[in-house]
Amino acid sequence: MSAPASVISPRSVADKSEKSALLKAIRMALEIESPAVRHNTQTFNRARYEAIAAIPDYNALKDRARAIKEAAIARLPQLLEQVEASVRRNGGQFFLAKDGAEASAYITRVCGERQVRLVVKGKSMTSEEIHLNRHLAEAGIEVAETDLAEFILQVADEQPSHLVGPAIHYSRERITALFKRTFKTDLPLDSGEELTRFAREILRQKFLNADAGISGANFVTADTGSIVLVESEGNIRLTSQLPTLHIAIAGVEKVLPSRKDLAIFIELLAPSSTGQGLTSYTSILTPPLTSAPVLADRAQTREFHLVLVDNGRLGMREDPVLHETLYCIRCSACLNSCANFQTVGGHAFGGETYSGGIGGSWEAGTNDLLKARFNELCTGCTRCINQCPVRIDIPWLNSNLRERINQRDAAHSAGFLQKVLGSQAEDKASIPKIFFGRYDLFGKWGARLAPLSNWASRLPGNRNLMEGIFGVDRRRDLPPFAAKTLAHAAQKVAPAGRPNRGRVAVFPDIFTNYGSPERGLAAIEVFREVGIEVVLTDVSADGRASLSQGLIQTAKKQAEKTSRILLKHIREGREIVVIEPSVLAMFRLDNRHFLERNSFEEIRAHSFEAVEYLWRVLQERQLDPQEFFSASRHPLGTRLFYHSHCQQKTIGAAEPTESLLRAAGFDVVTSRVECCGMAGSFGYKKEFYDLSMAVGEDLFNQVRGAELDGGLRTLVATGISCQEQIHAGLQRKVFHPMEVLAKITRTKPD
Ligand code: SF4
Numbered sequence: 001m002s003a004p005a006s007v008i009s010p011r012s013v014a015d016k017s018e019k020s021a022l023l024k025a026i027r028m029a030l031e032i033e034s035p036a037v038r039h040n041t042q043t044f045n046r047a048r049y050e051a052i053a054a055i056p057d058y059n060a061l062k063d064r065a066r067a068i069k070e071a072a073i074a075r076l077p078q079l080l081e082q083v084e085a086s087v088r089r090n091g092g093q094f095f096l097a098k099d100g101a102e103a104s105a106y107i108t109r110v111c112g113e114r115q116v117r118l119v120v121k122g123k124s125m126t127s128e129e130i131h132l133n134r135h136l137a138e139a140g141i142e143v144a145e146t147d148l149a150e151f152i153l154q155v156a157d158e159q160p161s162h163l164v165g166p167a168i169h170y171s172r173e174r175i176t177a178l179f180k181r182t183f184k185t186d187l188p189l190d191s192g193e194e195l196t197r198f199a200r201e202i203l204r205q206k207f208l209n210a211d212a213g214i215s216g217a218n219f220v221t222a223d224t225g226s227i228v229l230v231e232s233e234g235n236i237r238l239t240s241q242l243p244t245l246h247i248a249i250a251g252v253e254k255v256l257p258s259r260k261d262l263a264i265f266i267e268l269l270a271p272s273s274t275g276q277g278l279t280s281y282t283s284i285l286t287p288p289l290t291s292a293p294v295l296a297d298r299a300q301t302r303e304f305h306l307v308l309v310d311n312g313r314l315g316m317r318e319d320p321v322l323h324e325t326l327y328c329i330r331c332s333a334c335l336n337s338c339a340n341f342q343t344v345g346g347h348a349f350g351g352e353t354y355s356g357g358i359g360g361s362w363e364a365g366t367n368d369l370l371k372a373r374f375n376e377l378c379t380g381c382t383r384c385i386n387q388c389p390v391r392i393d394i395p396w397l398n399s400n401l402r403e404r405i406n407q408r409d410a411a412h413s414a415g416f417l418q419k420v421l422g423s424q425a426e427d428k429a430s431i432p433k434i435f436f437g438r439y440d441l442f443g444k445w446g447a448r449l450a451p452l453s454n455w456a457s458r459l460p461g462n463r464n465l466m467e468g469i470f471g472v473d474r475r476r477d478l479p480p481f482a483a484k485t486l487a488h489a490a491q492k493v494a495p496a497g498r499p500n501r502g503r504v505a506v507f508p509d510i511f512t513n514y515g516s517p518e519r520g521l522a523a524i525e526v527f528r529e530v531g532i533e534v535v536l537t538d539v540s541a542d543g544r545a546s547l548s549q550g551l552i553q554t555a556k557k558q559a560e561k562t563s564r565i566l567l568k569h570i571r572e573g574r575e576i577v578v579i580e581p582s583v584l585a586m587f588r589l590d591n592r593h594f595l596e597r598n599s600f601e602e603i604r605a606h607s608f609e610a611v612e613y614l615w616r617v618l619q620e621r622q623l624d625p626q627e628f629f630s631a632s633r634h635p636l637g638t639r640l641f642y643h644s645h646c647q648q649k650t651i652g653a654a655e656p657t658e659s660l661l662r663a664a665g666f667d668v669v670t671s672r673v674e675c676c677g678m679a680g681s682f683g684y685k686k687e688f689y690d691l692s693m694a695v696g697e698d699l700f701n702q703v704r705g706a707e708l709d710g711g712l713r714t715l716v717a718t719g720i721s722c723q724e725q726i727h728a729g730l731q732r733k734v735f736h737p738m739e740v741l742a743k744i745t746r747t748k749p750d
């Protein structure tokens with residue numbers, strides 16, 4: 001029998017090379033850590049949105065930051081030589097460690113030679129990565145973590161659950177219980193102030209008695225040998241300046257060419273991280289310092305060592321995909337904007353050191369590929385992409401990690417099924433991954449065999465079988481296969497009798513075509529009502545489903561085939577209209593990895609979400625939406641709750657739906673979640689069903705809240721999986737916006 005979640009320690013499941021550890025960690029996090037993680041990450045996330053909105057040239061800043069990082073990583077070997085020369089010129093010591101063992105040995109030796117007995121330490125993820133504390137302890141050197149969160153974790157013997165707020169999984173009550181249990185104190189410790197005062201008393205003694213200080217470094221400048229320390233508690237300032245021996249440790253990727261580069265990164269880091277304009281303390285030091293507040297009774301000679309750690313990073317630099325990881329400035333925006341991370345935090349969505357969407361790449365690069373298995377929690381929702389100050393395509397990194405892990409798992413893979421399903425030979429994967437990745441084939445045959453396939457898929461015995469073989473959770477309602485696909489049913493829609501106000505080719509994506517043709521039919525009906533000429537393109541798998549499972553070669557082949565279909569229509573003068581937002585995200589975003597640049601740009605410029613295109617036509621031709629879609633004629637009333645798909649938001653195609661619905665006279669409340677938790681196939685998987693539903697709770701609660709003021713609202717969502725998720729949570733029908741508009745056109749008086 002498996003252990004109850006309450007007795008699973010985070011450290012025991014930090015190594016998630018085995019899937020079972022990942023699943024245990026999710027259970028533990030949902031049961032114990034979720035409320036605190038949710039509160040803290042969402043608070044950071046809200047503050048981040050506000051902070052970046054106040055930066056006038058935010059996008060230009062991001063472009064410049066990205067360009068600096070690209071250039072720095074491209075010439076990293078030279079920069080390392082330069083920074084060494086600068087540090088030595090300043091009177092400090094420099095050590096380039098090829099791995100964690102070498103870095104730890106160097107630091108331990110330096111401390112040993114100076115008879116260091118007590119080290120005060122500022123927060124440093126690199127020191128976590130190389131297990132520095134353990135090495136020092138084995139040498140008889142006491143290490144005192146001085147960041148309050150790190151202090152809590154040291155007391156609890158846990159690994160960080162977040163890049164910036166390592167103890168965000170702790171509520172105040174849990175910290176009180178931990179301190180009382182550990183320090184056997186009768187002090188009340190019932191507020192943040194009391195807890196901080198209590199920790200400060202302990203740490204003050206440590207600072208006063210410390211023989212050495214070890215800090216990290218947010219940035220290191222090659223031209224001056226300066227280090228930047230960004231913090232909110234002031235403990236790193238004391239760590240780096242109070243003891244006469246200061247050792248700074250950082251990954252080699254932290255080196256920037258010049259001190260002049262710092263301004264951009266300092267301007268971006270705090271807003272992206274905690275939502276502050278600037279953190280409480282930002283120190284730019286060029287050690288060894290001569291004017292630091294060294295205690296009067298100590299020798300005034302100060303000693304400084306900069307230890308830069310390779311530990312796989314120079315290898316990542318050569319990796320065609322993982323090299324992008326080295327641009328990361330560890331701001332944590334990608335963690336805080338991630339719905340899955342907001343729900344379980346880094347003890348589930350994280351490894352031994354690094355967490356969140358970017359954490360998998362760090363673990364794979366500095367540790368081992370299989371330690372990145374937790375990247376399975378990246379649903380590819382893309383919400384983090386626009387939040388990253390250096391524009392890292394995090395879901396793309398995770399798809400590639402998934403592909404590589406699929407290859408490592410290949411011994412258990414479904415070679416036979418793979419051949420039957422025509423996946424690319426390079427795409428080895430488990431049966432569930434092939435099942436979810438090749439929905440185009442299952443959808444095609446399911447639709448061909450409907451209604452038999454629908455009847456069979458509802459039989460309890462078959463659901464058990466599907467759960468056992470394909471990993472489809474039996475608690476999920478399965479959307480029925482369409483007996484008449486969109487491609488088939490569309491032939492019967494009457495042609496338009498109005499002036500030509502546009503020409504579109506609707507792309508019958510596989511989800512709409514085989515699973516929800518009524519959305520596509522509604523769109524055709526609406527377009528024709530407005531006077532837009534509509535044809536359907538050929539049906540083709542676009543690659544979205546394959547990409548999400550790490551079947552990258554298959555996705556590429558599908559993307560290429562689909563692009564030929566789309567380009568033919570574009571060159572005949574039609575715009576491409578897509579019903580399913582995740583497929584539109586393929587055309588506007590992901591295909592940059594698969595298609596030749598010109599083709600990608602051409603398709604990107606001519607592809608639209610259905611309502612986005614409609615809104616554009618209405619605006620360009622100055623047509624009144626109420627003439628066609630007056631909300632007063634909607635049979636279910638004018639009150640709506642609208643949830644836009646995560647990828648639709650990322651590609652900037654969500655807002656037109658809201659605008660059009662409001663212009664038509666609807667009273668619209670919109671969801672404020674990053675993602676509904678379903679995220680394509682993610683919520684169907686038996687391993688992730690509970691997490692998916694826990695993520696969905698925020699959205700369900702927002703709907704409930706929006707209905708407190710006067711009854712039900714018609715539920716509207718653009719993504720097919722969002723519709724399924726909202727239906728699962730609230731047991732009510734959910735409509736595509738085009739279905740809402742089509743209902744109105746059907747009520748129009750002759
Ligand atoms: S793509 Fe979505 S799920 Fe993946 S890391 Fe980014 S926000 Fe999280």
Ligand code: SF4
Nearest residue numbers: 328329331332334388
């Ligand atoms: S990947 Fe980007 S958003 Fe995430 S921590 Fe790194 S810099 Fe920040």
